[in-house]
Amino acid sequence: MGVVWLFTNFSLFLSLLLCLANSQQNDDAAAMMKLRDSLGNPSTLGWSGSDPCNWLHVGCLDNRVARIQIGNQNLQGTLPQELKDLTQLTRFEVMNNQLTGALPSLSGLSSLQVLFLHNNTLSSIPPDFFAGMTSLTSVYLDYNPLESWEIPESLKDASALKEFSANGANVAGKIPEFFNSYVFPGMETLHLALNYLEGGLPLNFSGSTIQSLWLNGQKSNSRLNGTISILQNMTSLKEIWLQGNHFTGPLPDLSGLTSLEDLNLRDNSLTGVVPPSLLNISTLRVVNFTNNKLQGPTPSFARTVDVDMIPGTNNFCLDNPGVACDATVNVLLSVAKNFGYPASLADFWKGNDPCTSTQAWEGITCAGGDILVINLKKAGLSGTISSDFSLISTLQKLILSDNMLTGSIPDKLISLSNLALLDVSNNKLSGQIPKFRSNVQVEYGGNPDIGKSNTSYAPPGAPGSTPSGTGGGSDDSGNKNSVSGKIVGSVVGAVGAVCVVGLGVFFYSRKQKRSSKVQSPNMMIIHPRRSWDQDAVKITVAGSSANSGVESFTDSVGPSDIQVVRTENMVISIQVLRNVTNNFSEENILGRGGFGTVYKGELHDGTKIAVKRMESGVITEKGLAEFMSEIAVLTKVRHRHLVALLGYCLDGNERLLVYEYMPRGTLSSHLFSWKEEGFKPLDWTRRLTIGLDVARGVEYLHGLAHQSFIHRDLKPSNILLGDDMRAKVADFGLVRLAPEGKASIETRLAGTFGYLAPEYAVSMTALAEMNDSLCFTVFIGHTELEHIHSLVMSAGAPFLTGRVTTKVDVFSFGVILMEMITGRKALDETQPEDSLHLVTWFRRMHINKDTFRKTIDPTINLDEETLGSISTVADLAGHCTAREPYQRPDMGHVVNVLSSLVEIWKPAEPDSDDMYGIDFEMPLPEVLLKWQAFDGSSSSFLASGDNTQTSIPTRPSGFADSFTSADGR
Structure with missing residues (x-):
């Protein structure tokens, strides 16, 4: 039971x-x-x-x-x-x-x-x-x-x-x-x-x-x-x-x-x-x-x-990396350290000379280059008083009253032989008062704990001063300190004098050494990135053809002149450019575009440059002013993924720009004509890295908020490759340098069909004018005109103003990503009508995995990992080419997505036999580093505060999460 x-x-x-x-x-x-x-x-x-x-x-x-x-x-x-x-x-x-x-x-x-x-x-x-x-x-x-x-x-x-x-x-x-x-x-x-x-x-x-x-x-x-x-x-x-x-x-x-x-x-x-x-x-x-x-x-x-670390955007004493500050500056910075480096001082203690007449440091009074008075009353200071004040031997008055300083008055201050007044009243100081000389007036009232034992406190605000040494100490002691101070001052002065003489001899001998290296009667150094740069590009000048802004000095050994173009003036003689380009010969042409023809040039020392000869046109006084203004801005733009402007020439109606030479040519040639050029097809890793390089360069341009840098003509032919196959963006800022007049409407439009965002179009009237323009029809033809007309109509506004934002570059970049995935051009007239426009075709093919796989460039070796990476980039390309600008990400988001993919694809060890070998752990070659630094800058060219673009993606509220064929244009 x-x-x-x-x-x-x-x-x-x-x-x-x-x-x-x-x-x-x-x-x-x-x-x-x-x-x-x-x-x-x-x-x-x-x-x-x-x-x-x-x-x-x-x-x-x-x-x-x-x-x-x-x-x-x-x-x-x-x-x-x-x-x-x-x-x-x-x-x-x-x-x-x-x-x-x-x-x-x-x-x-x-x-x-x-x-x-x-x-x-x-x-x-x-x-x-x-x-x-x-x-x-x-x-x-x-x-x-x-x-x-x-x-x-x-x-x-x-x-x-x-x-x-x-x-x-x-x-x-x-x-x-x-x-x-x-x-x-x-x-x-x-x-x-x-x-x-x-x-x-x-x-x-x-x-x-x-x-x-x-x-x-x-x-x-x-x-x-x-x-x-x-x-x-x-x-x-x-x-x-x-x-x-x-x-x-x-x-x-x-x-x-x-x-x-x-x-x-x-x-x-x-x-x-x-x-x-x-x-x-x-x-x-x-x-x-x-x-x-x-x-x-x-x-x-x-x-x-x-x-x-863009020069001019901090308060460093000098912009030259690794160069020490003046000794007096170091002393004052040591003083500021005890105060916690307050922002109130950092805003006004700038440069390498606190006594400069053009920008005297706040609270500092000088005479003959010597600091006499430091007055930091009511400066909101906290922290302690530095003993390094004692190193300013010429100091006569030190006023630190009405702050929140703690600790004690340093004993070393008694060594200041010229000191007449020390005012530390109304702080939170404690401890004993040092024994100053009898002729030093010490104001210390309003420090309840100063000069008292631990069990005795003065009432708040009690007056206190020692006009004749009441802080303690005899005249003997004061005299000894005075004498020792004078001795220290004399020794420091003597050492300083020796240093000055030594430096003078050094720079003179260095100047002589440089002069002795001159190989020709006249030499021009164009645009050295740093004043101490020994690798500045040098051009031999026939005669004295350098323009204004040239400094000359004569070699003591002979009559030869060295003409140096200052960093803010990069003018180059047209005769020099004619010489290095073989008088702009056809054999030297690297390429042609809407802004002019690019020639290869070679300097006497073998250095190669690229010279862009812009389309000529009548230059008005206003046009000249605009040209010079834009040049001044472009010289400030420095990034490792932007082609560096080295110099320019303005001669009559001739306008020429000198750039660094990029030996591997354009991305366009590597994508679309690699067989004809004898190149190896780009593998996916290389395309991914190039895409990230371009994104970082454009992100930097968009970050220059006050100058509103929008490229407006981003395309593979404007992406150049160096020996290491790292990419740089070219032709940014050229839209404002385009010639004036109706004949240049295609460059004023500053865009290439197939890469134009829908909102960046012109009114139908302008379209009609452009269709009548011989120059315009040469560049686009009837088919493309219909395409831009459809773009305008699909954007929902028949009369658009052409007003653009940075999102037009994002759209163009999305098209480039599609080109890198497919190996097809943005506009390919060899394709059937329904496949003519890459964006429309790509969207249609991306709907399912089977058809999407057919879009991938057959030269790319596909495995599951590669396919996954390409799929992510395809999604990104779709977001970038969304119909509405607010639905597109900014370039910060693009950089973040691509950098995460490149990080995954880093090789364990670079293939030394690969002609395109990239060392992901090392910086760009040293020869490219000299184009990174500004020769001078202003904070006005920098993104500020709320507008700063970062490498964290800013996802707009209306950001397009996906794209479908319905978005096609």
Whole structure:
């Protein structure tokens, strides 16, 4: 009887377990059916049948749904509440779709490890969203237009979290204190860029394991602010992106960050001297300090470091990297260090001479080059008084009253033999007053703790002064100090005099040495990038043909002159250019375009240059002024992926521009005529790298906000390749240099059909005029005219103004990406009518995987990894060529997407036998580095604050998440 009872109960128990398992399976099936319906049951997923474990992109374990991976499927619809019933779900990936609506709560999904929701249009996130997700390791919420939200406390349940990314997701408030090593001991990635965060960096960051920290580009009024000193205690960091915020104070000592690779602090208000220890971090690869208030010498990083530190955008004493500041400047910076390098001083303590008549340093009075008075009253100073004031031996008055200084008055100040007044009243000083000479007046009232024992305090505001040494000390002592001060002053003066004489001899001998190297009667040095650059391009000049701005000095050995064109004046004689181009012979032509003909030139020393001879036309006085103005701007544009302008010539109606020579020719020739040119077809890795180079160059142009640099004619023939097959963008800024008059309407339009964005067109009247223009019909013909007419009509406005934004370049770049994928031209008249326009054809073919694979250039070796990379670039190309400008990403987003792909494709070891070998770990060859630096700059050419473009993608609210054939033009 007992055995039967036990057996019966055991059977009932098993039955209950089976019922429970079936119930859970049914719950999973019901939740998946609901998900399918919420997505509109898209045919692309192929979800049919009642068992979701048999569906594509779904993985099960023990008949329970464990994985849903439906990213990059062009899905629309919403996410249902029933998702939280999938209690065994470990991965949920729906990124890069067009999902809308509120996120449902997923609280209680304790098995969930990976959550990819980025690049959708989800509208909100519930506060309990992360509750109970104890296994969660990776969260990506980037670029969803969520309603303003703060990172909830429920995230702390995910103690295994390694990656949390919510760039451009409207995160507000302060960075939570719980992002620390106690709550998240394995945290590696924290990306919260382009949000609305405010406040400072949490002190709890100290000791964290975070390796990649992106907090750049906050949009709140106060942005992220305060100091960044906590970074020195985050020793696992490899990547720090804090650009575009309001951080202040000095750079901390980051020598403990032994794995640091990328440090971007651009567009903040950081002050002080760059710590020398930073230069010794061997892993460092990228540094960006542009647009801060950094002081001291310009740091000189190793050649392996890609440095973005535009001259004139900080307060360095000199723009020359590695050159020490004047000794007096170093003393004053040491003084500022004790005050915490306040911004109030950094704004006015600039240059290498505090006594300069043109820009005297705030609070400093000089006579004959000697500092007599330092008056920093009510300067908002905190910190302590530096003993290095004692090194300014000529100082007569030191006024530091009405600040918040602490500590004591340094004893070394008694050595100042010329000091007559020391005013430190109304601070928070303490300790004993040093024994100054009897003729030194010391004002110290308003310091309750000064001159008193620890148990005795003066009442607030009590007066105090020592007009005749009442601070203690005898006349003997004062006299001795006075004498010693004079001796020190005399010794320093003598040493200084010797140094001056020595420097004079050095520079004179150096000048003689340079003069002795002259090989010809006259030599012109065009556009040296740095005043000390020994590799400046030199051109022999026949006669004295150099124009204004030339400095001449005579060699003592003979009558020869050396004519040096200053960096702000790059005028080159037309006779020189005729000589080096063999009188502009046909044999020297490199190419022709809408702006003129390009000739190859070779200098006497073998250096090759490219000379663009612009189409001639009558130059009015206004046109001349515009030309000179644009030249002045173009000389400031320096980037490793932009072709450098070396000089120019203006002779009558002749206008010529001199550029660096790019020996590998155009991207166009490598894509479309590689057989005829005898090239090897570009593999996918090379195309990807070239695309990233171009994107970075254009991103830089778009970042020059005050000059509104828009290329307007971006195409493969304007992308040039160097010996290392790295790309540079050419012909930027030429639209404003185009000749005047009706004959040049095709260059004034500044675009090439096939690459023109829909909004960048002209009125129908202008189209008619252009059709009547012989010059115009030569360039475009009837078919292309119909094409631009259709573009205007499809844009929804028959009379457009031609007003453009940076998004026209984004459109052109998207077309170039399509060309690199397909190997086909943007407009190919050899194709049938329905395939004539690449963008339209590409969109149609991209609809499904089978037809898309047929679009890929057959010279590209395809495997699954390559196909995946190409697919990502194809999606990006579609976004870039979206119909509406606001739906296109900016170039920052493009750079971010491509750089992540290039990073994946880095070879373990470069193939030394490859004619196109690229060393991804090294900078460009030294010969190209000399085109990087500005010869002079102004902050007016820089992007400021809110308009700064960064390498973090800014995803507009209307950003096109996908593209279809309906978008075709």
